[in-house]
Amino acid sequence: MTERQLTEQECQIARYRHLEREVTDPLAACLLHGIVEDLEAELRRARPDWHGPRD
Template sequence: MTNRQLREQEVQIERYQFLSREVTDPLAACLLRIIIGELEDDLRRYRAIDQSCVECGVARVSSTDVYGASWPR
């Protein structure tokens, strides 16, 4: 995931957070909180992987690597 993609993810999270504060339907608010939590978890997971790669001296991984699509078998 590039820095631009990280920033886009952060902006998307901010938009959902705004919507969750503005929405009046309890079900919609609950679903938005779930979505926000999942997006934040994904962002934290990527940053943790990226940080561990930096500490080990490995090049930054791509988004496909994070989700396991291009890991060697």
């Protein structure tokens, strides 16, 4: 992945995390959580020094 793609991946993770916090349907929250976990795992493989969101 290029640096730009990695940055876009981080932004996508942040958007899905925000949706996960805002959603009221438990199934939707669970699905969003799974998406976030998959995206973070992919990002960790591409950038081993990445340790999570910078909140």
